[in-house]
Amino acid sequence: MNDTTATTIANKSNLERKTIRRERVRLVLRDKTFLIGALILGIWLFITVFGNFLAPHAAGDQDFQFVSKSPSLKFPFGTDSNGRDVFSRVILGTRLIVVMAFSATVLGTVLGTSLGLATGYFKGKFDMIVMRLIEAVSAIPVLIIALLAIAALDGRSPTLTVIVIGFVFTPNIGRTVRAAVLGESELEYVAAARLRTERTRHILFREILPNVLPPIIVEFTVRLGYAIFAIATLSFLGAGVEYGSPNWGSQIAENWGNIYSNVWWPTAFPALAIASLAVSINLISDSLLEIFEL
Amino acid sequence: MSEIHEDIKEVVSSRISRRRFVQGAAAVTAGAAVVGLAACGGSESEGETADTTPAEVKPLRIATGKQEHVAAPWETSGGSLFILSMVGEWLTWQLPDGSLEPRIAESWTASEDAKSWTFKIRQGVMFNDGTPLTVDDIVYTYTAIFDEAIHKGVSRSKGNYDNILDAAGVVKVDESTIQFNLLQANGNFPYFVSSACYGMCIIKKDAFGGAGWEETMIAAGPWKMVSHVNTESTVYEKNPYYWDTNFAPSFNTVELVQFVSAATALPQLQTGELDFIGAMEAADALALDEAEFTIATLPAGAGFAHVHMRTNFGPFQDKRIRQAAALTIDRPGYVDGIMMGIGGRVGNDSVMDPYNTADTSVPQRVKDIEKAKALMAEAGVPNGFAVDLSSWARDDINKYANLIKTSFAEIGIEVTLVIDGSDGGSAVYYTYDPYPSMPGKVNQFDNHSWLASNLGIVDWAGRGVPDQYLMREWRSTGDWSGAMLDSRVMDAAIDEYLQAITPEAKKVASKKIQEASLDETPYILAYTSNLITASRNSLTGMLVNGMGQFDARTATNA
Numbered sequence: 001m002n003d004t005t006a007t008t009i010a011n012k013s014n015l016e017r018k019t020i021r022r023e024r025v026r027l028v029l030r031d032k033t034f035l036i037g038a039l040i041l042g043i044w045l046f047i048t049v050f051g052n053f054l055a056p057h058a059a060g061d062q063d064f065q066f067v068s069k070s071p072s073l074k075f076p077f078g079t080d081s082n083g084r085d086v087f088s089r090v091i092l093g094t095r096l097i098v099v100m101a102f103s104a105t106v107l108g109t110v111l112g113t114s115l116g117l118a119t120g121y122f123k124g125k126f127d128m129i130v131m132r133l134i135e136a137v138s139a140i141p142v143l144i145i146a147l148l149a150i151a152a153l154d155g156r157s158p159t160l161t162v163i164v165i166g167f168v169f170t171p172n173i174g175r176t177v178r179a180a181v182l183g184e185s186e187l188e189y190v191a192a193a194r195l196r197t198e199r200t201r202h203i204l205f206r207e208i209l210p211n212v213l214p215p216i217i218v219e220f221t222v223r224l225g226y227a228i229f230a231i232a233t234l235s236f237l238g239a240g241v242e243y244g245s246p247n248w249g250s251q252i253a254e255n256w257g258n259i260y261s262n263v264w265w266p267t268a269f270p271a272l273a274i275a276s277l278a279v280s281i282n283l284i285s286d287s288l289l290e291i292f293e294l
Numbered sequence: 295m296s297e298i299h300e301d302i303k304e305v306v307s308s309r310i311s312r313r314r315f316v317q318g319a320a321a322v323t324a325g326a327a328v329v330g331l332a333a334c335g336g337s338e339s340e341g342e343t344a345d346t347t348p349a350e351v352k353p354l355r356i357a358t359g360k361q362e363h364v365a366a367p368w369e370t371s372g373g374s375l376f377i378l379s380m381v382g383e384w385l386t387w388q389l390p391d392g393s394l395e396p397r398i399a400e401s402w403t404a405s406e407d408a409k410s411w412t413f414k415i416r417q418g419v420m421f422n423d424g425t426p427l428t429v430d431d432i433v434y435t436y437t438a439i440f441d442e443a444i445h446k447g448v449s450r451s452k453g454n455y456d457n458i459l460d461a462a463g464v465v466k467v468d469e470s471t472i473q474f475n476l477l478q479a480n481g482n483f484p485y486f487v488s489s490a491c492y493g494m495c496i497i498k499k500d501a502f503g504g505a506g507w508e509e510t511m512i513a514a515g516p517w518k519m520v521s522h523v524n525t526e527s528t529v530y531e532k533n534p535y536y537w538d539t540n541f542a543p544s545f546n547t548v549e550l551v552q553f554v555s556a557a558t559a560l561p562q563l564q565t566g567e568l569d570f571i572g573a574m575e576a577a578d579a580l581a582l583d584e585a586e587f588t589i590a591t592l593p594a595g596a597g598f599a600h601v602h603m604r605t606n607f608g609p610f611q612d613k614r615i616r617q618a619a620a621l622t623i624d625r626p627g628y629v630d631g632i633m634m635g636i637g638g639r640v641g642n643d644s645v646m647d648p649y650n651t652a653d654t655s656v657p658q659r660v661k662d663i664e665k666a667k668a669l670m671a672e673a674g675v676p677n678g679f680a681v682d683l684s685s686w687a688r689d690d691i692n693k694y695a696n697l698i699k700t701s702f703a704e705i706g707i708e709v710t711l712v713i714d715g716s717d718g719g720s721a722v723y724y725t726y727d728p729y730p731s732m733p734g735k736v737n738q739f740d741n742h743s744w745l746a747s748n749l750g751i752v753d754w755a756g757r758g759v760p761d762q763y764l765m766r767e768w769r770s771t772g773d774w775s776g777a778m779l780d781s782r783v784m785d786a787a788i789d790e791y792l793q794a795i796t797p798e799a800k801k802v803a804s805k806k807i808q809e810a811s812l813d814e815t816p817y818i819l820a821y822t823s824n825l826i827t828a829s830r831n832s833l834t835g836m837l838v839n840g841m842g843q844f845d846a847r848t849a850t851n852a
Contacts, residue, residue: 060696060699060700060703061700062696062697062700063631064624064627064628064630064631064632065627065631067577067631067632067634068577081575081577081632081693082632082693082696082697083631083632156710156712238687238713238715242710242711242712243687243692243695243711243712243713244692244695244696244699244711244713254692257555257557257558257689258557258577258578260557260558260560260561260564260578260581261557261560261577261578261581262581263577263581
């Protein structure tokens with residue numbers, strides 16, 4: 001293969017990629033599953049951004065005359081056993097979980113992608129050692145690792161939780177990306193890039209990365225759903241967030257015992273919020289999985 | 295509400311005598327038995343075949359909170375007192391109305407100056423292993439806590455007696471008499487040998503009362519331990535050697551089951567798997583159907599949650615800041631709203647308020663944000679500061695912590711809640727690393743434990759007299775002092791109260807303590823709690839005192 005052939009292959013490859021991308025976007029925008037998921041997620045993102053203006057009360061506001069009151073016009077989601085407005089707390093808790101989940105997933109995706117690109121491209125002993133380590137870490141349940149890490153670091157800050165979950169997600173994302181890179185690195189356009197004496201960084205991030213984006217995007221959405229559950233579970237267990245914060249998991253932890261006294265609303269509404277957010281992301285994830293034919 | 299609980303209320307409100315109370319309880323129990331017998335007789339008269347096979351008696355199952363620390367006399371720090379209350383026997387027992395009942399001691403007398411107390415010991419008392427309980431065992435129980443060679447460094451009950459008693463003061467007079475010669479006069483000393491000093495149940499001479507004791511639990515109380523799973527449950531059977539021949543509950547076995555939250559025990563009470571919940575929140579109690587369940591409320595002295603603000607390090611060293619913080623709380627709102635009117639009474643930041651000796655002319659502290667802000671400005675922190683509030687997870691404490699966070703925020707004090715729910719309770723918060731809490735011996739920084747935190751909530755058992763709180767929490771020598779107050783005025787007032795013998799003299803001293811409490815404000819006592827219990831209507835004769843100690847000696851399933 002000479003330089004001209006290599007350039008021809010690269011141009012052809014770019015053209016094919018653009019065509020496929022356009023087709024996928026068209027399919028995504030016509031897919032009902034995706035649209036429903038995106039609509040629900042969009043609502044939660046809107047609440048995340050504008051929640052402070054939407055909530056009628058501050059998260060900690062207590063009204064001693066309205067303790068454990070069922071849903072009404074004044075308090076649409078009722079009040080909890082501390083006399084706090086559940087509606088306001090659900091709204092104000094949105095930002096916490098959404099920002100934490102997105103941040104943790106982005107962190108995990110960036111780290112995992114870098115790891116996957118490196119191991120898949122370089123292969124050899126480096127790949128073997130890193131993969132064995134990843135397999136060892138992956139064998140331990142995510143929540144156990146996260147709980148241990150948070151307990152060991154005596155952490156109550158959301159930042160620490162984000163970092164821990166991001167790191168815990170890294171191996172799984174790395175493995176997925178590596179598998180995709182292994183296939184791509186054998187293709188002609190990579191050989192052509194090598195022939196053009198492109199730098200490794202260019203080959204990894206400009207040539208291979210765009211071609212392995214679909215599995216990364218799908219993995220991102222899948223992990224985002226997991227992150228929401230992980231954060232909700234950790235906060236339910238009292239790890240990683242301040243007690244009494246409007247975090248949805250914390251709200252459930254604080255109030256679930258009152259279900260037995262028929263005070264179900266302070267538990268039910270945060271639980272529904274978690275479920276709807278997780279379902280919306282799963283719908284998007286399922287849709288992308290199908291469209292990308294993964 | 296059952297008659298027996300009406301009686302408890304009557305005792306508390308009108309101060310009827312203990313004798314009248316016990317008579318009432320006995321009458322109700324006997325009545326229930328008669329009703330039960332009549333029911334049996336009725337069925338026979340209708341010609342049904344009587345089942346002659348003795349039915350297996352269902353155990354009495356009681357829900358308690360999670361224990362904290364080992365259930366052994368020298369180890370217990372309150373969180374396991376309910377376990378000990380079943381197997382242990384004390385010289386005297388604190389009744390639900392806060393008065394004392396003779397148990398191992400039959401009677402007692404004091405010298406005129408109240409510096410020497412003599413107790414006549416009941417004869418024929420035996421430990422649950424069948425060996426006799428002697429005055430030597432009592433002397434050992436009261437001297438071993440002072441002897442490090444015996445207790446090997448863990449003696450949490452010793453602090454009960456600082457400046458009150460030492461080993462030399464415990465004297466065997468004869469085989470039926472013991473004398474306590476005190477370091478200073480004390481008019482309430484029988485409470486110091488009562489179940490209110492929960493770790494001081496009488497143990498066998500030369501027994502080790504520290505960790506390991508809970509494996510046998512050899513003591514002289516009405517029940518004998520059959521099995522004990524730490525932080526889970528304890529099963530007891532009747533102690534066949536119990537001294538009181540009238541001891542005849544209808545249950546052969548009792549099981550204490552530990553719950554993190556009393557709310558989660560409700561379904562088991564409703565389905566009949568539990569018979570009694572030992573302490574619960576007002577909202578949970580009010581959710582129960584009155585036709586099936588009996589709710590009882592019992593004033594618990596100055597027990598339950600005390601909020602401490604550290605006076606010798608951290609941001610609360612200036613008393614104006616502590617006063618400002620205390621002025622942010624809507625006390626009546628909390629008592630009427632969150633505690634639903636039955637959970638307690640408005641407190642005035644002193645442990646003296648719930649007792650008869652309190653001086654009611656001392657002004658009640660009320661919410662005043664303007665005054666609080668002015669005090670903060672005077673103290674040089676007009677914009678407030680950030681601080682952690684450390685405590686442990688329990689229904690009432692969680693709510694109290696939220697109240698403090700919301701209230702303090704009004705004057706710019708940003709509180710972060712650090713609530714320990716480890717081991718189902720408080721394994722981290724109630725560490726003893728800084729014990730005893732004395733200057734020079736404690737961690738001089740906030741490590742989020744109860745004795746080394748800037749701001750925290752500590753649970754206290756409900757005692758019939760305030761002496762223990764004063765000695766251990768409020769006096770500068772106190773070993774369980776979260777605020778670590780060091781005030782000569784407070785110390786003098788406390789000493790005056792402890793040494794006062796007449797109610798009049800106690801009231802004079804009480805006023806001084808109440809005023810010093812408001813001035814120094816080392817603690818916030820926004821309310822004084824009621825102990826709320828729930829039982830199935832069929833259960834009668836089940837008593838619990840303000841300490842949360844169970845007396846199931848007359849418990850009967852009607």
